[in-house]
Amino acid sequence: MTKTIKVTSVIDSSKTYEYVDDGNPKQGGVKDVYFAPNRKYVVAFFREKLDFNQKDRIKRIVTLYLENIRKGNAPDYFLEDIFRWPYDAVEKDGKTGVVVPVYNSRFFFSKGYGANDTIKGGEKVGKWFTSPSFRNKEYPLSLDKSELGNWLSYFQIAINICRGVKKMHQMGLAHSDLSYNNVLVDPVSKSANIIDLDGLVVPGLFPPEVIGTADFIAPEVLQTKQLPISDPKRILPNQKTDLHALAVLIYMYLLRRHPLRGGKIWDLDSEKDELMAMGEKALFTEHPTDKTNRVKTDQLRKWDSFWGNPDKLPYTVTGPYLSDLFKRAFVDALHNPIARPIANEWETALLKTVDLIQPCSNPNCNEKWYVFDNTSKPKCPFCGTPHKGSLPMADLYFKFKDDIWKPENHRLMVYHNQYLFKWHVSRKIIRNESLTEPDKKPVGYFTFYQNKWVLVNQNLLGMKDLTEQKDIPVNSMVELTNGKKILLSNEEGGRILYITITNQ
Structure with missing residues (x-):
C-alpha cells in the first residue's frame, strides 16, 4: 500500500517534507531513498542508526558547508551543475534521513542500450x-x-x-x-x-x-x-x-x-x-x-x-x-x-589541452576530435585519418617587462570557425567557474576564407598587426601567415598571438 509520509526538519522545526512510501524504496549502499510527491527532492534514510558524531557531521553538511557554498563564488554553478548537495536533515523512528534535490533529467538514460533497453530511465x-x-x-x-x-x-x-x-x-x-x-x-x-x-x-x-x-x-x-x-x-x-x-x-x-x-x-x-x-x-x-x-x-x-x-x-x-x-x-x-x-x-591542464584540440576530418570518426601532436603530419589517433590542408597554430605571449614578451606555454590550435575568447586576450581574465556571462562571449573567430586563414575581430579595441604595423579595427580581419605577430590588447595583461603554419 502506498502512503505519503510527512517528516520534520531536525534543523528547523518549522520545515516539513513529504515522501511517498510504497514499501519498495530505491536502495543505495547504506540508504533507502524515497521520492517526494512532486519528485523535486528525495528523502534518503540511513538504514543503520547513526551515532552522535555521524549526526553532527550530517547537520554541518546541510548547514555550515552548504552556507559556505551559497556565500562563496559561483554558488549556482556548484549547487546546480556540480553537486547534489543535501540541504536538510530529518528523523523518523530513530533513523536519520537527508533531503537532497533530485538529479537533473539529463543524468538519466533516454535510450539505454541497443538490443536491451533495461537501463532506460536509469x-x-x-x-x-x-x-x-x-x-x-x-x-x-x-x-x-x-x-x-x-x-x-x-x-x-x-x-x-x-x-x-x-x-x-x-x-x-x-x-x-x-x-x-x-x-x-x-x-x-x-x-x-x-x-x-x-x-x-x-x-x-x-x-x-x-x-x-x-x-x-x-x-x-x-x-x-x-x-x-x-x-x-x-x-x-x-x-x-x-x-x-x-x-x-x-x-x-x-x-x-x-x-x-x-x-x-x-x-x-x-x-x-x-x-x-x-x-x-x-x-x-x-x-x-x-x-x-x-x-x-x-x-x-x-x-x-x-x-x-x-x-x-x-x-x-x-x-x-x-x-x-x-x-x-x-x-x-x-x-x-x-x-x-x-x-x-588538472583543471588548468584540461583547459589548455582543449585549446590544442583539432576536429577530425573523417565524418565517420566516433571521437570527432583529437589533440594536436606537434608533428608536421598530424593524424587522428582514433581513426588514423591524416589532417587535410594547412594548420595554423597561435602561441600566446605575455609582456614580461618593457618590450620583452615571453611564451605563455599555451597554444591555441586554429580550425575553421574556432573562437577567440577574452581569456586568450588577457592574463587578467581567468577561465574558471567565476567567469561572468559577458566574459564567456567570443571576441573573435578564425576562419578559412577565400583560400586563406584569417582572424576576424568581433569586438576587440586595440587589436594590432605588429608585423605590418597596422590596426585591426572591429569587424575587420587579418590574414594569418607564418611568423605573424598579432597584439590582442594593449591594456595591462594583454597578449600577443604568434602564428606558425604547419602541414603546408
Whole structure:
C-alpha cells in the first residue's frame, strides 16, 4: 500500500517534507531513498542508526558547508551543475534521513542500450562511460550511440569534476569515496554531478566512514588497511587520497582503461593479488622505464583491443600538459601522496589541452576530435585519418617587462570557425567557474576564407598587426601567415598571438 509520509526538519522545526512510501524504496549502499510527491527532492534514510558524531557531521553538511557554498563564488554553478548537495536533515523512528534535490533529467538514460533497453530511465553513473565495451556495437550491452558524446565531451566532464573537488578541498573537506559510482555524467550536455556527499570527511573532526571504492582507493590506504583504526601508521581517506581517485577518474574518462590494471600477477590468491596490485606493489601500466605491469594484449577482449592497449593508444595522446600530470600522478606520486597534482592543476591542464584540440576530418570518426601532436603530419589517433590542408597554430605571449614578451606555454590550435575568447586576450581574465556571462562571449573567430586563414575581430579595441604595423579595427580581419605577430590588447595583461603554419 502506498502512503505519503510527512517528516520534520531536525534543523528547523518549522520545515516539513513529504515522501511517498510504497514499501519498495530505491536502495543505495547504506540508504533507502524515497521520492517526494512532486519528485523535486528525495528523502534518503540511513538504514543503520547513526551515532552522535555521524549526526553532527550530517547537520554541518546541510548547514555550515552548504552556507559556505551559497556565500562563496559561483554558488549556482556548484549547487546546480556540480553537486547534489543535501540541504536538510530529518528523523523518523530513530533513523536519520537527508533531503537532497533530485538529479537533473539529463543524468538519466533516454535510450539505454541497443538490443536491451533495461537501463532506460536509469542513472548515468560514470562507470558506463569509462570502459570501451559499452561503446562497441558488437558488445551485447553496448550503449546507444546517441548517449555517448565524443572525445571532447569527456574533457568538459573532467573539468567539472576537478572544480567540484577543488571546491571541497578549499572548504577543508575530503570526499573520501570519489569514484565513477559517485559521479553522474552526461556526455551529450558535457555535464558531471558529484553525488553521495553525506559522508564527507572533515580532517580531525569527522573521520571517513568507508575506505573507498575498488579501483579508486589510494595505494597507501590499501597498504595499511589491516592496521587497527587507532594505529598512527594507518592511512584513512583524506584530500591526498581524493587526488589519487581524481587522477584515476580523468585517466579512465579520457582513455577508457585503468592506469594500474596491467598484466602482472603478484599473487595466485586473487584477494592478495588485488591488495598488492592496487596497494603496496601498485605500478603504472605505462611506466616509462619499469615494464613489469605492461598490459598483456593477447588477454584483452576483442572490444577492448584498441582502447585497452596502451601500445595503440598511449596516454601521451592526451597532449603535453595532461601527459605530464599523469606521469606525476602515476609514476612520481603513486607512493608519495604529497607530490600528487591538485585539482586546480588538472583543471588548468584540461583547459589548455582543449585549446590544442583539432576536429577530425573523417565524418565517420566516433571521437570527432583529437589533440594536436606537434608533428608536421598530424593524424587522428582514433581513426588514423591524416589532417587535410594547412594548420595554423597561435602561441600566446605575455609582456614580461618593457618590450620583452615571453611564451605563455599555451597554444591555441586554429580550425575553421574556432573562437577567440577574452581569456586568450588577457592574463587578467581567468577561465574558471567565476567567469561572468559577458566574459564567456567570443571576441573573435578564425576562419578559412577565400583560400586563406584569417582572424576576424568581433569586438576587440586595440587589436594590432605588429608585423605590418597596422590596426585591426572591429569587424575587420587579418590574414594569418607564418611568423605573424598579432597584439590582442594593449591594456595591462594583454597578449600577443604568434602564428606558425604547419602541414603546408
